[in-house]
Amino acid sequence: MIKRISMQDNTSSIKNYFIFALLFIIMSFFIVQSFIFGILWGAVTALSVWPIYEKISGKNIFFVGKRTNNRALSFAILFCLLFLIPLLYGIYELGELYKTSSHYIATNTEHGVLNYPSWFESLPMKEKVIDFWNTNIATSTGLIEAIDRLSSGKLVLLFSSLWSQVLDRVVTTVVMIVSFYFMLKNGDIIKKNYKNVFSYWLSARGLSHIENGISSLRGTINGVVLIGVLEGILLSVPLIAGGLNSGFLIGLAAGLLGVIPLLMPFLIIPCLIYIYMMGNTLWAAIGAVDLVIVWFVFENIIKPQMISKKVKINSVIILISMIGGMQLMGPVGLFLGPSIVSMAIGMVRDFLASANPV
Structure with a gap:
């Protein structure tokens, strides 16, 4: 015999289920909180490019593919290229800056003293700037003394914090790209x-x-x-x-x-x-x-x-x-x-x- 559930019982069961589901949603949030910003970045990016993705998906373009997985993967790879090229260019520029600095040090050092740049002469407070250069930068002993002012513990803490920040950004970027791919793949659903x-x-x-x-x-x-x-x-x-x-x-x-x-x-x-x-x-x-x-x-x-x-x-x-x-x-x-x-x-x-x- 089938029992009829009253409206009150039905409302109560829905409320209990909602509380039960909300509990698991909150628990899931705490589990993935380390990756939440990467997921948000992927979702935000997918929402912004979705109209373009839909238009391209409806056309026969060689790099898109016909299957949903291929389309999403192709679009994610294209996004990675557009995202990574400026990043790689920035790393390249940092390398060029290092080479330029090394070349300047090699060509402007005389008897262990690094000469200050010629344009220092045009500065309004050139005497103080040149004096600071000669005291702290011109000789290797000046640099060593400046570094010695920082305790080894502070340096270790500084590099540890820097490495942690870099690793965190790398993980966030990977999570963002993966989230972006799955958002596009399941976008129709x-x-x-x-x-x-x-x-x-x-x-x-x-x-x-x-x-x-x-x-x-x-x-x-x-x-x-x-x-x-x-x-x-x-x-x-x-x-x-x-x-x-x-x-x-x-x-x-x-x-x-x-x-x-x-x-x-x-x-x-x-x-x-x-x-x-x-x-x-x-x-x-x-x-x-x-x-x-x-x-x-x-x-x-x-x-x-x-x-x-x-x-x-x-x-x-x-x-x-x-x-x-x-x-x-x-x-x-x-x-x-x-x-x-x-x-x-x-x-x-x-x-x-x-x-x-x-």
């Missing part, structure tokens, strides 16, 4: 089922806010990346023309990370001073004007307005949420911040509308 899940648990109104958050996330990423690359190109031109070997890398980093307060001038101004001291006054002046235009116009006006068209909130709130999100969650918060704030504002508007019906 997620897309087909997430609406039903959110509609069931959060209602249709909650689903609309989720979709608004996804749209805001894509708009933020497109605005930050596209405008950031354009800013990087504009900033790097005078640096490269002025003779700075790492000009493109520095300009690109300043453009992509320009939303961090004062980071752009912090990276570019020392480079412009170096170019000026090397005698390239014209390119230093052009670079200064370029920095002012990029920093004030592109970074603080055009970028927030471009993002606000997708996020549909005030550009000042977007800028604040990007900076606040990054302070709270790290670099991934740069993209998640406006998305979360946009969803919160939409929910507040719903509450106000329900409290004051027309």
